[in-house]
Amino acid sequence: GNSVTQMEGPVTLSEEAFLTINCTYTATGYPSLFWYVQYPGEGLQLLLKATKADDKGSNKGFEATYRKETTSFHLEKGSVQVSDSAVYFCALTPYNNNDMRFGAGTRLTVKP
Amino acid sequence: GAGVSQSPSNKVTEKGKDVELRCDPISGHTALYWYRQSLGQGLEFLIYFQGNSAPDKSGLPSDRFSAERTGGSVSTLTIQRTQQEDSAVYLCASSPGLVNEQFFGPGTRLTVL
Numbered sequence A: 001g002n003s004v005t006q007m008e009g010p011v012t013l014s015e016e017a018f019l020t021i022n023c024t025y026t027a028t029g030y031p032s033l034f035w036y037v038q039y040p041g042e043g044l045q046l047l048l049k050a051t052k053a054d055d056k057g058s059n060k061g062f063e064a065t066y067r068k069e070t071t072s073f074h075l076e077k078g079s080v081q082v083s084d085s086a087v088y089f090c091a092l093t094p095y096n097n098n099d100m101r102f103g104a105g106t107r108l109t110v111k112p
Numbered sequence B: 001g002a003g004v005s006q007s008p009s010n011k012v013t014e015k016g017k018d019v020e021l022r023c024d025p026i027s028g029h030t031a032l033y034w035y036r037q038s039l040g041q042g043l044e045f046l047i048y049f050q051g052n053s054a055p056d057k058s059g060l061p062s063d064r065f066s067a068e069r070t071g072g073s074v075s076t077l078t079i080q081r082t083q084q085e086d087s088a089v090y091l092c093a094s095s096p097g098l099v100n101e102q103f104f105g106p107g108t109r110l111t112v113l
Helices: none
Strands: A003-006 A009-016 A019-021 A023-026 A030-040 A042-052 A056-061 A062-064 A074-077 A084-094 A106-111 B004-009 B010-013 B018-023 B031-037 B045-050 B063-069 B075-081 B086-094 B108-112
Touching: A003 B004, A009 A019, A009 A074, A019 A106, A023 A030, A023 A084, A030 A062, A030 B018, A042 A062, B004 B086, B010 B018, B018 B086, B031 B075, B045 B063, B045 B075
Parallel strands: A009 A106, B010 B108
Antiparallel strands: A003 A023, A019 A074, A030 A042, A030 A084, A042 A056, A056 A062, A062 A074, A084 A106, B004 B018, B018 B075, B031 B045, B031 B086, B063 B075, B086 B108
């Protein structure tokens, strides 16, 4: 079946550190890939997405590249801020339907 | 325009009671999803409606859980004979169609005493 595996947290970084949150997927065909973010006390919101191989999604300084060869969609940011503290979820939808599956989430805490 | 809304925002109930949770999706969105998020856990898929197709119920944890979507719009998630392990935040999301992002509601926090 379709599934997403992301690195377990929690992740704690100092401000301005480099961030990588790993995400790998299992799916048939070419799924669309997403990163969602949940800030404290708020609902989930889309951070970025990529719909085909080699696409790079980017938003708010975050980037993720759709790597078909490694079935990965790792989230990166060059310099994190305290305001980036949140839970990050990797997700996919299969190529032929809208049945989205989420990873377990990775909690990021950025300290000043 | 209005986003996905859910009601109630909080629900406290006693073990063994039935509860109904409501979701109003964004107008025109054909897909609607229910998820459960337990404390410190990720999102657990429960059920998915797409247009007039039969719903995908593969994520429902037991036969105490059911959901319906009337008129292709509003959805109700019903939990019968609630148990303490049902305590969680129940999230609803809608999507305009195939291969699109999902828009999430604020959730309903359910506490079963």
